[in-house]
Amino acid sequence: MAGPASVKDVARRAGVSLGTVSNVLNRPERVGPETRERVLRAIEELGFVRNEAARQLRAGRSRTIGLVVLDVGNPFFTDIAAGVEEMAASAGLSVLLCNSADNQDRENHYLSVLEEQRTLGILISPVTGENPHLNEIRTRGMSAVLVDHRSSRRQCSVSVDDVVGGELAADHLIAQGYDRLAFVGGPIGLNQVANRLAGARNAWRAAGQDPDRITVLETTALTVASGRLMGERIAAMPARRRPRAVFCANDLLALGVLQEMTRQGLDVPGQLAIVGYDDIDFAAAAAVPLTSVRQPRAQLGRAATELLIDEISSAGTHQHRQVVFEPELVVRASTDNARRPRASAG
Amino acid sequence: MAGPASVKDVARRAGVSLGTVSNVLNRPERVGPETRERVLRAIEELGFVRNEAARQLRAGRSRTIGLVVLDVGNPFFTDIAAGVEEMAASAGLSVLLCNSADNQDRENHYLSVLEEQRTLGILISPVTGENPHLNEIRTRGMSAVLVDHRSSRRQCSVSVDDVVGGELAADHLIAQGYDRLAFVGGPIGLNQVANRLAGARNAWRAAGQDPDRITVLETTALTVASGRLMGERIAAMPARRRPRAVFCANDLLALGVLQEMTRQGLDVPGQLAIVGYDDIDFAAAAAVPLTSVRQPRAQLGRAATELLIDEISSAGTHQHRQVVFEPELVVRASTDNARRPRASAG
DNA sequence: GAGCTGGAATGAAACCTTTCATGTGACGCA
DNA sequence: TGCGTCACATGAAAGGTTTCATTCCAGCTC
Numbered sequence: 170m171a172g173p174a175s176v177k178d179v180a181r182r183a184g185v186s187l188g189t190v191s192n193v194l195n196r197p198e199r200v201g202p203e204t205r206e207r208v209l210r211a212i213e214e215l216g217f218v219r220n221e222a223a224r225q226l227r228a229g230r231s232r233t234i235g236l237v238v239l240d241v242g243n244p245f246f247t248d249i250a251a252g253v254e255e256m257a258a259s260a261g262l263s264v265l266l267c268n269s270a271d272n273q274d275r276e277n278h279y280l281s282v283l284e285e286q287r288t289l290g291i292l293i294s295p296v297t298g299e300n301p302h303l304n305e306i307r308t309r310g311m312s313a314v315l316v317d318h319r320s321s322r323r324q325c326s327v328s329v330d331d332v333v334g335g336e337l338a339a340d341h342l343i344a345q346g347y348d349r350l351a352f353v354g355g356p357i358g359l360n361q362v363a364n365r366l367a368g369a370r371n372a373w374r375a376a377g378q379d380p381d382r383i384t385v386l387e388t389t390a391l392t393v394a395s396g397r398l399m400g401e402r403i404a405a406m407p408a409r410r411r412p413r414a415v416f417c418a419n420d421l422l423a424l425g426v427l428q429e430m431t432r433q434g435l436d437v438p439g440q441l442a443i444v445g446y447d448d449i450d451f452a453a454a455a456a457v458p459l460t461s462v463r464q465p466r467a468q469l470g471r472a473a474t475e476l477l478i479d480e481i482s483s484a485g486t487h488q489h490r491q492v493v494f495e496p497e498l499v500v501r502a503s504t505d506n507a508r509r510p511r512a513s514a515g
Numbered sequence: 516m517a518g519p520a521s522v523k524d525v526a527r528r529a530g531v532s533l534g535t536v537s538n539v540l541n542r543p544e545r546v547g548p549e550t551r552e553r554v555l556r557a558i559e560e561l562g563f564v565r566n567e568a569a570r571q572l573r574a575g576r577s578r579t580i581g582l583v584v585l586d587v588g589n590p591f592f593t594d595i596a597a598g599v600e601e602m603a604a605s606a607g608l609s610v611l612l613c614n615s616a617d618n619q620d621r622e623n624h625y626l627s628v629l630e631e632q633r634t635l636g637i638l639i640s641p642v643t644g645e646n647p648h649l650n651e652i653r654t655r656g657m658s659a660v661l662v663d664h665r666s667s668r669r670q671c672s673v674s675v676d677d678v679v680g681g682e683l684a685a686d687h688l689i690a691q692g693y694d695r696l697a698f699v700g701g702p703i704g705l706n707q708v709a710n711r712l713a714g715a716r717n718a719w720r721a722a723g724q725d726p727d728r729i730t731v732l733e734t735t736a737l738t739v740a741s742g743r744l745m746g747e748r749i750a751a752m753p754a755r756r757r758p759r760a761v762f763c764a765n766d767l768l769a770l771g772v773l774q775e776m777t778r779q780g781l782d783v784p785g786q787l788a789i790v791g792y793d794d795i796d797f798a799a800a801a802a803v804p805l806t807s808v809r810q811p812r813a814q815l816g817r818a819a820t821e822l823l824i825d826e827i828s829s830a831g832t833h834q835h836r837q838v839v840f841e842p843e844l845v846v847r848a849s850t851d852n853a854r855r856p857r858a859s860a861g
Numbered sequence: 862g863a864g865c866t867g868g869a870a871t872g873a874a875a876c877c878t879t880t881c882a883t884g885t886g887a888c889g890c891a
Numbered sequence: 892t893g894c895g896t897c898a899c900a901t902g903a904a905a906g907g908t909t910t911c912a913t914t915c916c917a918g919c920t921c
Binding site: 241247248250266268281284285287309393425431455 | 569570628
């Protein structure tokens with residue numbers, strides 16, 4: 170026996186036909202108990218394992234959905250993934266988790282893989298708003314739901330209002346009396362980044378300030394390492410020109426900045442207040458517990474999966490929906506202006 | 516046209532045979548330039564996408580390896596996954612990431628899925644040492660490498676010496692003068708947990724103490740939430756019976772305990788020193804930067820993938836190897852006994 | 862002009878499972 | 892005895908790709 174056993178081998182060993190073996194596997198009630206027993210024994214003895222590829226080829230589609238995220242290393246996305254998996258499992262589907270790492274080429278590569286696999290549908294947190302490749306794939310009949318990104322009316326999406334989130338963060342900083350504000354995040358091309366910045370500018374304008382006077386410190390990625398790098402730059406600024414508060418596009422950046430401040434002996438929030446975004450579990454456990462904008466992560470994942478399943482199963486009647494959740498500000502020590510030392514103390 | 520276009524459709528449209536289309540796809544140099552052009556145009560016009568299932572059925576195996584981890588929510592494992600993916604990509608392979616969530620049934624489920632998919636090989640951080648199902652699958656010719664768990668000589672594995680890690684942690688605490696020691700971790704059935712505890716006991720014994728006098732506080736999982744729960748229990752102990760130092764089986768637990776201490780107003784390391792394990796990025800950014808036992812995570816992933824690829828490609832000559840890395844202690848503020856208040860101060 | 866060469870294209874077979882229309886035989890009932 | 896029914900079991904077909912042994916043909920040599 171060269172390769173692994175096939176239904177044919179099982180059939181021969183059990184002395185029945187191919188069809189009967191298949192029936193034992195898929196509709197056991199249609200097979201006589203004695204025959205069934207014999208087939209099962211043959212399966213056991215040969216160590217037969219279904220060939221999913223052949224199965225799927227016959228069926229024309231798989232029982233898998235794809236989830237493409239921007240960064241598996243970010244707990245924000247693994248929390249979403251947990252929600253997706255929970256929902257998918259309860260519908261009997263598997264989830265194929267792909268990491269685009271903020272990279273358009275990788276995103277497209279994974280989209281191709283998912284299409285070639287005849288995946289049932291795709292959940293994607295896209296690198297950019299419009300991805301022609303994704304649109305093409307959808308044209309060919311693949312269902313897709315955008316996650317963490319609001320779509321047009323021609324497609325389903327699940328997102329959290331990032332503009333509102335940015336406003337919440339900036340409003341809070343303004344209310345706390347911080348004046349020189351910086352925004353840390355990037356690449357600016359990322360939608361989430363752009364929207365959170367736009368929200369902050371809105372709030373700034375509403376407070377009667379010039380929205381362009383928010384210093385934008387653009388990073389190359391939304392990671393702890395990028396945050397540390399930017400932290401170095403901030404610490405190196407002369408105290409008079411240094412911002413009093415930074416709003417970071419996500420918690421990883423915020424934690425990086427915070428870490429660097431601590432290392433350089435700058436007090437948070439005394440010399441620099443920090444607001445993060447996402448409220449991942451680690452934000453609360455940070456050196457200085459982080460004020461952050463909370464997103465309902467698992468819920469995001471569940472809702473997206475529900476929409477996708479609906480789109481797949483009721484192809485004809487499906488109505489595209491854009492679900493938008495509201496973010497929520499969680500205030501912690503990192504923006505406590507009471508702890509800010511006298512201006513002369515620096 | 517009902518379903519998506521197939522090679523047959525492309526062939527018809529381009530006015531060539533099936534075989535030629537396949538050649539354009541797989542060995543373009545064997546096809547005349549003019550014909551090739553015509554086929555490519557047909558592919559473009561029809562939006563033809565290879566059917567991976569059929570491809571794989573024909574080939575007998577996929578171009579994918581499976582990675583089963585204990586907890587995708589734990590940065591330790593996503594860092595390993597990053598290493599795996601990097602190595603796999605450079606060998607032209609895809610990675611299917613599965614989360615067993617410490618659960619034997621889920622682990623077995625994913626193993627079955629991977630076998631049915633005719634995955635090229637499996638990297639697995641196993642829930643328990645011996646998994647009969649995994650052994651069965653290996654019997655049928657599937658390659659598998661254990662990750663973060665040392666195997667017997669009959670199989671490849673990549674791990675970090677957890678006993679040494681436990682010794683490093685406990686030695687450090689002893690050297691810092693901490694006497695009442697507790698170990699936080701669980702389920703004790705998990706190998707990593709058991710070994711780290713064993714290491715700590717070794718060190719304790721070597722220091723002339725009764726190794727059974729290490730209090731074992733068993734948790735149900737290695738998560739931040741479990742850590743918080745155990746933190747509550749620790750805080751609730753009368754100060755005289757409370758441990759002076761805890762060694763946590765991983766950083767998530769340590770962060771949870773730390774968070775709860777802060778919430779309850781207990782000083783770390785003043786009233787409780789904490790050592791974590793893994794040295795994930797967040798450990799350094801914690802409320803009190805965590806002393807932790809560092810593991811070379813990405814390297815673990817890369818090495819495991821290398822072993823797997825070797826096992827797959829040189830099936831005949833392959834020698835099973837057990838690669839064991841050495842952990843490294845990273846000392847930070849959470850175990851700084853200088854900051855410990857006078858005994859009478861409590 | 863016959864025979865040969867090599868590049869290019871062909872078409873059937875194989876991979877494995879599932880489905881479905883068909884076949885078989887036993888049994889009960891009129 | 893003959894017919895209909897029912898429960899099982901059968902075998903061929905289909906699904907899309909790749910491979911490989913053939914076939915075809917233009918161009919070349921002798």
